[in-house]
Amino acid sequence: MPCKSCIINELEYEFKLEGTRNTAMREEVINHLKRRKIKLNASENTLLVGESGVKELMDFFYHHMAPEEVTFRVDQQAWQALSTIDQYLNSDWVDNVIKGERVSCHFQPIVDRNEETYAYEILSRFLDENDQMIFPNELFDAAKKRGRLYALDRLCRMNAVKNSAAINKKVFINFIPTSIYSPEHCLATTVALAKKLGIEPHQFVFEVVESEQVEDLDHLKRILTYYKERGFEYALDDVGAGFNTIDSVAALKPHYIKLDMKYVQGVAADPLKQKTALAFLHKAIEVGAIPLAEGVEEQEDFEWLKQQGYQLFQGYLFGKPSALPQ
Numbered sequence: 001m002p003c004k005s006c007i008i009n010e011l012e013y014e015f016k017l018e019g020t021r022n023t024a025m026r027e028e029v030i031n032h033l034k035r036r037k038i039k040l041n042a043s044e045n046t047l048l049v050g051e052s053g054v055k056e057l058m059d060f061f062y063h064h065m066a067p068e069e070v071t072f073r074v075d076q077q078a079w080q081a082l083s084t085i086d087q088y089l090n091s092d093w094v095d096n097v098i099k100g101e102r103v104s105c106h107f108q109p110i111v112d113r114n115e116e117t118y119a120y121e122i123l124s125r126f127l128d129e130n131d132q133m134i135f136p137n138e139l140f141d142a143a144k145k146r147g148r149l150y151a152l153d154r155l156c157r158m159n160a161v162k163n164s165a166a167i168n169k170k171v172f173i174n175f176i177p178t179s180i181y182s183p184e185h186c187l188a189t190t191v192a193l194a195k196k197l198g199i200e201p202h203q204f205v206f207e208v209v210e211s212e213q214v215e216d217l218d219h220l221k222r223i224l225t226y227y228k229e230r231g232f233e234y235a236l237d238d239v240g241a242g243f244n245t246i247d248s249v250a251a252l253k254p255h256y257i258k259l260d261m262k263y264v265q266g267v268a269a270d271p272l273k274q275k276t277a278l279a280f281l282h283k284a285i286e287v288g289a290i291p292l293a294e295g296v297e298e299q300e301d302f303e304w305l306k307q308q309g310y311q312l313f314q315g316y317l318f319g320k321p322s323a324l325p326q
Contacts, residue, residue, distance in 0.1 A: 008099050011051045011074060011146060019069035029060050054089065075147025091142035098151050102127045105163040106321035110314045113306050119170035122160040123321050153179035157190055165197045167325060172235060174209040183226035191230055201231030205256060209237050217251060224252060239280050246283050253287045261295020268304040281309055
């Protein structure tokens with residue numbers, strides 16, 4: 001059964017009242033919400049209200065109180081100025097995407113040195129209620145604001161596993177480590193689904209995707225250890241960018257490293273990019289990882305990387321993401 005964080009219940013907003021005027025009006029606003037039959041929990045200077053009651057509360061703040069001295073937060077995130085709340089309220093569409101499981105999979109080939117397909121990366125694609133494409137960055141930004149990353153990451157991961165059943169090759173599946181608070185709980189359903197579908201664990205390579213600094217490296221190691229002990233493999237994505245540095249490769253010892261495309265595109269003619277590409281290649285060899293270059297678009301870059309020792313390649317030169325495996 002999915003955990004509470006993966007169930008799309010009504011979002012709760014917590015408001016903090018500060019300043020003399022707002023403190024004096026505390027009982028008035030509580031009584032107003034009760035008369036309107038809006039459920040709330042009140043403490044000394046905070047109000048916890050479901051999203052359906054937020055607009056009513058906002059009207060009260062702006063007509064009778066000092067809104068500039070009211071802050072709010074969602075899902076225990078940082079306190080925000082009340083003036084930014086529309087960004088959260090207007091992101092409620094992401095809940096419908098998750099509840100409606102409006103996600104499909106696209107497949108991009110990963111090839112070896114002979115340009116034979118070695119694996120596929122499974123990429124999630126999302127549709128709104130009008131069947132219009134939603135850009136992944138837009139969706140994940142909205143999910144982060146609303147505290148829905150747990151649910152969205154689980155939906156994408158489980159859908160990718162389901163779509164792996166018909167592929168007789170390795171599949172690379174992205175996951176966001178900060179969306180997993182307990183590998184034993186959050187990842188058990190992934191393991192169970194793979195077993196139910198009869199897919200061998202070694203067919204899966206889970207990619208660590210993270211645009212922000214992962215502050216708790218021990219937590220990430222715990223997640224990766226959980227996967228590894230059950231026979232799954234893992235990769236570091238976008239190495240050379242963000243937190244995926246030489247040090248993180250050494251600390252996490254992945255099965256694969258994926259060199260970020262900014263060091264791949266144009267590498268054949270750029271000494272600085274060559275220096276970075278070679279540094280990660282040597283580190284991969286040192287820790288026993290398979291080096292993979294992503295974002296390959298030009299033949300000369302492919303030839304240079306291949307000559308240096310890169311073993312796997314991904315990019316438009318070999319195939320774009322498509323609804324069916326090429």
